[in-house]
Amino acid sequence: xxxxxxxxxxxxxxxxxxxxxxxxxxxxxxxxxxxxxxxxxxxxxxxxxxxxxxxxxxxxxxxxxxxxxxxxxxxxxxxxxxxxxxxxxxxxxxxxxxxxxxxxxxxxxxxxxxxxxxxxxxxxxxxxxxxxxxxxxxxxxxxxxxxxxxxxxxxxxxxxxxxxxxxxxxxxxxxxxxxxxxxxxxxxxxxxxxxxxxxxxxxxxxxxxxxxxxxxxxxxxxxxxxxxxxxxxxxxxxxxxxxxxxxxxxxxxxxxxxxxxxxxxxxxxxxxxxxxxxxxxxxxxxxxxxxxxxxxxxxxxxxxxxxxxxxxxx
Amino acid sequence: xxxxxxxxxxxxxxxxxxxxxxxxxxxxxxxxxxxxxxxxxxxxxxxxxxxxxxxxxxxxxxxxxxxxxxxxxxxxxxxxxxxxxxxxxxxxxxxxxxx
Numbered sequence: 001x002x003x004x005x006x007x008x009x010x011x012x013x014x015x016x017x018x019x020x021x022x023x024x025x026x027x028x029x030x031x032x033x034x035x036x037x038x039x040x041x042x043x044x045x046x047x048x049x050x051x052x053x054x055x056x057x058x059x060x061x062x063x064x065x066x067x068x069x070x071x072x073x074x075x076x077x078x079x080x081x082x083x084x085x086x087x088x089x090x091x092x093x094x095x096x097x098x099x100x101x102x103x104x105x106x107x108x109x110x111x112x113x114x115x116x117x118x119x120x121x122x123x124x125x126x127x128x129x130x131x132x133x134x135x136x137x138x139x140x141x142x143x144x145x146x147x148x149x150x151x152x153x154x155x156x157x158x159x160x161x162x163x164x165x166x167x168x169x170x171x172x173x174x175x176x177x178x179x180x181x182x183x184x185x186x187x188x189x190x191x192x193x194x195x196x197x198x199x200x201x202x203x204x205x206x207x208x209x210x211x212x213x214x215x216x217x218x219x220x221x222x223x224x225x226x227x228x229x230x231x232x233x234x235x236x237x238x239x240x241x242x243x244x245x246x247x248x249x250x251x252x253x254x255x256x257x258x259x260x261x262x263x264x265x266x267x268x269x270x271x272x273x274x275x276x277x278x279x280x281x282x283x284x285x286x287x288x289x290x291x292x293x294x295x296x297x298x299x300x301x302x303x304x305x306x307x308x309x310x311x312x313x314x
Numbered sequence: 315x316x317x318x319x320x321x322x323x324x325x326x327x328x329x330x331x332x333x334x335x336x337x338x339x340x341x342x343x344x345x346x347x348x349x350x351x352x353x354x355x356x357x358x359x360x361x362x363x364x365x366x367x368x369x370x371x372x373x374x375x376x377x378x379x380x381x382x383x384x385x386x387x388x389x390x391x392x393x394x395x396x397x398x399x400x401x402x403x404x405x406x407x408x409x410x411x412x413x
Contacts, residue, residue, distance in 0.1 A: 179401050185394040192387065 009049060016042050029078070033071045040064030053208035054137045057200070061216030066294050069223050073298065077170065132275030134206040141210065142279045142286075146268050150253045153286055157250050160296040169301030186228030193221025201287050205276070211249075211283040215290025222295035242303070246296060249289030253282055318370050325367030332360030345411040346403040354396040361388055 019042065022035035040063035047056035124136045124144065131139035141149050197214040204210030256278065257268040265271055270278045339352025365385040369378035 179398055181394040181397040185390065188390060189387075 012042060012046055012049065016046060029075055033068070033075055036071065037064050037068035040068065054210065054213070057208060057213035058216060061213055061220060062294075065220045066216060066223065066298070069220070069227075070298060073300070130272065130275065132270070132277070132279050133204075135204060135208065135210070137208065138204045138210045138279065138283070141212075142282050143270065143275060146253065146257070146282070149286070150250065150257065153249045153253065153289060156290060156293040157247060160246055160293045163297060163300065164302040167301050169299045169303050182228045183230075186225045186230060190221055190225055193217055193224070197221070197287065197291070201283055204283055205280060211286040212290060214283075215287040216294065218287065218291035219294025219298075222291060223298045226295070226298065242292065242296075245288050245292045247289070249282075249286035252285035256282065318373060322367045322369075322371030325363050325370065327367075329360045329363030329367065332356040332363065336360065346408055347400060347410050350396045350400055354392050358389055358392055361385055 016039065019035050019039040023032050023039055026032050026035060040059060043063060044056040044060035047053070047059055121136075124140060127144065128134065128136060128139055131143045133139050133143070197218040200209040200214040200217060201211065202209075204214070260269060260271060261267055263271055333356065336353050336356030339356065340349050343349045343352055362385050365381040369381045372378065372381075
């Protein structure tokens with residue numbers, strides 16, 4: 001059966017390269033976006049083949065799902081794009097891109113080859129009992145290297161703030177075709193989104209899952225309900241929770257990192273015994289913030305204080 | 315190899331032709347409506363057979379139920395998606411083939 005797996009991996013790698021080419025070089029933006037979404041799905045499959053189900057989940061939910069929705073909505077707002085070939089599709093550009101791509105691939109292969117071979121996996125495994133969780137990925141993300149995660153959540157928060165500061169959100173484009181299927185789908189599926197992200201969050205302590213996939217699934221659920229015509233209720237100055245939820249992950253992590261210092265521990269060093277509880281609480285906070293950030297990114301601007309048709313001042 | 319393994323493998327193999335025919339329809343049928351017709355139906359049956367086969371193959375109730383849930387979600391999504399694509403094509407004035 002060995003050769004069958006090899007054939008599958010070869011096909012997967014070839015399809016990824018072909019889709020990457022299509023996404024960047026195909027004439028017509030719609031085809032590019034679709035190629036990019038399929039690229040994300042196949043990339044998730046590649047991560048599964050590399051035994052990295054955590055990254056696969058995040059890639060499928062964020063790379064293919066949320067980014068795909070963002071690109072499609074941006075595409076829908078662009079007026080009349082030119083469908084003919086872009087200037088870089090001239091033949092002479094190939095003389096540059098093929099050698100340059102080959103050189104980059106060669107350098108990356110060399111870099112991967114020269115990585116220290118056992119890596120840090122064994123050290124993580126050795127320290128796992130102290131981390132409070134049984135999943136090494138969650139242990140690294142929220143305990144051993146929690147500072148990195150804090151900064152990542154900070155980047156997401158900054159992105160949401162930057163988009164809000166660009167101006168008010170454009171009016172939600174009413175669907176061109178009224179269909180009863182979409183609102184029904186949104187209503188039917190939203191509880192499923194909540195269930196799946198709660199499951200992923202809970203699972204994160206002992207198996208692949210955790211805050212990022214859970215937040216991404218929840219964010220995708222939010223985007224689907226907006227697409228189905230629902231108005232996000234957590235907005236503006238009237239509905240405060242939106243802002244609080246957006247910054248909850250970053251604030252909670254930072255408060256905790258400084259809080260443990262008051263207990264005589266170094267920065268981000270959880271007191272032994274409490275680590276499991278702390279990681280779970282941080283995962284919950286980070287997951288909620290990630291979900292809200294993704295929805296905030298999708299709104300493409302600061303939401304209004306009041307939605308049209310909503311009772312004011314209540 | 316036990317009987318359930320054999321049956322599971324057989325069901326997965328039985329699901330494959332449906333995907334193949336659906337893709338063939340997507341490539342060969344003349345307009346959006348006929349393509350949707352081919353794709354939505356065959357994928358639902360194909361995935362159902364594959365999920366059933368994998369559930370038998372896994373030999374665990376919990377995995378079987380998760381696979382069933384995946385199939386049901388796929389049914390809902392595919393029905394809603396096909397309906398939306400069809401309606402949008404209609405609203406854009408695409409004439410069904412042969413009319």
